[in-house]
Amino acid sequence: MRDEATFRVKVGLAEMLKGGVIMDVVNADEAKIAEDAGASAVMALERVPADIRRDGGVARMSDPAMIKGIQEAVTIPVMAKARIGHFAEAQVLESLQVDFIDESEVLTPADHAHHIDKWAFKIPFVCGATNLGEALRRIGEGACMIRSKGEAGTGDIVEAVRHLREITGAIRRLTMLDEAELFVAAKELQAPYDLVRKTAQEGTLPVPMFCAGGIATPADASLVMQLGAQAVFVGSGIFKSEDPATRARAIVEATTHYADPARVAAASEGLGQAMQSLEARKLDDTELLAGRGW
Amino acid sequence: MTVGVLALQGDFAAHARVLEELGADVREVRVPADLDGLDGLVMPGGESTTMTLGIEREGLAEPLRAFAASGAPVFGTCAGLIMLDREHLQIMDITARRNAFGRQVRSFEADLEFPDIEGPPVRAVFIRAPWIEDAGPGVEILADVDGHPVAAREGHLFVIAFHPELSDDTRLHARFLEDVRSHVGRS
Numbered sequence A: 001m002r003d004e005a006t007f008r009v010k011v012g013l014a015e016m017l018k019g020g021v022i023m024d025v026v027n028a029d030e031a032k033i034a035e036d037a038g039a040s041a042v043m044a045l046e047r048v049p050a051d052i053r054r055d056g057g058v059a060r061m062s063d064p065a066m067i068k069g070i071q072e073a074v075t076i077p078v079m080a081k082a083r084i085g086h087f088a089e090a091q092v093l094e095s096l097q098v099d100f101i102d103e104s105e106v107l108t109p110a111d112h113a114h115h116i117d118k119w120a121f122k123i124p125f126v127c128g129a130t131n132l133g134e135a136l137r138r139i140g141e142g143a144c145m146i147r148s149k150g151e152a153g154t155g156d157i158v159e160a161v162r163h164l165r166e167i168t169g170a171i172r173r174l175t176m177l178d179e180a181e182l183f184v185a186a187k188e189l190q191a192p193y194d195l196v197r198k199t200a201q202e203g204t205l206p207v208p209m210f211c212a213g214g215i216a217t218p219a220d221a222s223l224v225m226q227l228g229a230q231a232v233f234v235g236s237g238i239f240k241s242e243d244p245a246t247r248a249r250a251i252v253e254a255t256t257h258y259a260d261p262a263r264v265a266a267a268s269e270g271l272g273q274a275m276q277s278l279e280a281r282k283l284d285d286t287e288l289l290a291g292r293g294w
Numbered sequence B: 001m002t003v004g005v006l007a008l009q010g011d012f013a014a015h016a017r018v019l020e021e022l023g024a025d026v027r028e029v030r031v032p033a034d035l036d037g038l039d040g041l042v043m044p045g046g047e048s049t050t051m052t053l054g055i056e057r058e059g060l061a062e063p064l065r066a067f068a069a070s071g072a073p074v075f076g077t078c079a080g081l082i083m084l085d086r087e088h089l090q091i092m093d094i095t096a097r098r099n100a101f102g103r104q105v106r107s108f109e110a111d112l113e114f115p116d117i118e119g120p121p122v123r124a125v126f127i128r129a130p131w132i133e134d135a136g137p138g139v140e141i142l143a144d145v146d147g148h149p150v151a152a153r154e155g156h157l158f159v160i161a162f163h164p165e166l167s168d169d170t171r172l173h174a175r176f177l178e179d180v181r182s183h184v185g186r187s
Helices: A007-016 A028-037 A049-055 A064-073 A087-095 A132-140 A158-174 A179-189 A193-202 A218-226 A244-256 A261-268 B012-021 B048-058 B061-069 B079-084 B171-186
Strands: A021-025 A041-044 A078-083 A100-104 A125-129 A145-148 A209-211 A232-234 B002-006 B025-029 B040-043 B074-077 B094-097 B108-112 B122-126 B131-135 B140-145 B148-154 B157-160
Touching: A007 B108, A007 B122, A021 A028, A021 A244, A028 A041, A028 A064, A028 A244, A028 B048, A041 A064, A064 A078, A078 A087, A087 A100, A125 A132, A132 A145, A132 A158, A132 A179, A132 A193, A145 A158, A158 A179, A158 A193, A158 A209, A158 A218, A179 A193, A209 A232, A218 A232, A218 A244, A218 A261, A232 A244, A244 A261, A244 B048, B002 B012, B012 B025, B012 B040, B012 B171, B040 B061, B040 B079, B040 B171, B048 B061, B048 B079, B074 B079, B079 B094, B079 B157, B108 B140, B122 B140, B131 B140, B157 B171
Parallel strands: A021 A041, A021 A232, A041 A078, A078 A100, A100 A125, A125 A145, A145 A209, B002 B025, B002 B040, B040 B074, B074 B157
Antiparallel strands: B094 B131, B108 B122, B131 B148, B140 B148, B148 B157
């Protein structure tokens, strides 16, 4: 008797992706380059965040034909993005049998109050978060992986660092609270009490926590891994750089050896130009993607 | 008793936690020198293409073959099973079929009967799992799902297509550590 799509089975794939690099790709050729460089999964999307930022307009789920082309090109897991709250896009992605759905603030939100009820799906979901309350609300809705949001498409790591520190610092503070204080913490975090309590007891999020948004170099990957991320997503940082294949391999190597500065140094040599970057603090509030999500 | 866990990519930390709970000293293995003095090795789950490239990059293929040839117990789970097969490290006389059960939507858990594990069936979590497509005469098949072998032993080599490190059942890790203990006793 097989039990499919249990929470353990869904979180299990996130467990398998730990210690690796998930790369944004926009076509089958890029997917193949990513796989050959050692990506543990690819994220199929129509435009990388840097281009979405540049082009403006409404960013939506990708063309199913493009996603299928990528599924045929590689054997590693294929993820794809749905708009926040757009459960019909998520249903389409599920019917395509993508391996993971990213309910992502990089796309234009489809609902200004509700996220997708992720318990209703057999495919696991990853969601972005900027703080612990947001992370636990997403897990309450059924997310099987959390990624710190950072500020996608900038090549600036500062927001990813802020979000990781927000989450890990808040978890450390939770572990010092007594039982009565945890009820208040749940109220203040605006998060489900049982998840707050579980997080306090275990000292970690109940699902794996990865990092996204602004990773452009091997040292960026090392930094966020040392800050507690268990794997990294690289969006524009690879295919918007001068030499994507070399940079992709270097970031994979630095993610494995994140705690060994000599190896990170070796991986950082001669990579050519990083992506063209934007300083996140100089962006207008209306241009920030991380504020999307409720 | 020090057991290594290959830590290039995947859920190596989950294996390390179980092994430590069972009383083993654990060392993460990323480069050949990390294998020195180990009494056993776990090849964890993760992405087999990522691991293959990592093994190549680190020059780990020959050292891993030499380690297995020394007779030290090796336990491969999921991607670890694939790594040990004829088409990868050629350590074990099996051929794995990758993603044999299908994409993530077909991942599942099920109860498995094991011949040398006492008590209730093992709750096995299969994530985009392989199965053993072909095995040589020296390989004992220990369990199957719908006729497809998902666990096998060849002397000191033990492979399973699922993830005991994701369930609360530590009996398979304990079984592996018994092999490690008797190997240490012999050498």
